[in-house]
Amino acid sequence: MPKISVEIPEELLSDLDDHVGDDGKYVNRSDAVRASVRKNLDILDEIDERHGRLDDDAE
Numbered sequence: 371m372p373k374i375s376v377e378i379p380e381e382l383l384s385d386l387d388d389h390v391g392d393d394g395k396y397v398n399r400s401d402a403v404r405a406s407v408r409k410n411l412d413i414l415d416e417i418d419e420r421h422g423r424l425d426d427d428a429e
Contacts, residue, residue: 390402
């Protein structure tokens with residue numbers, strides 16, 4: 371799996387950390403970021419589909 375590097379503002383990182391760990395929804399930061407990216411892409415696909423911009427062959 372490729373690795374990337376991103377800069378995240380401290381307030382977002384702090385909020386992210388509230389959802390990571392034994393008491394959180396995600397096992398680690400990477401898991402949380404991947405889930406967020408997937409969710410965001412799904413939302414963008416839904417918007418594109420509503421506007422007729424989704425390419426059916428892209429799957």
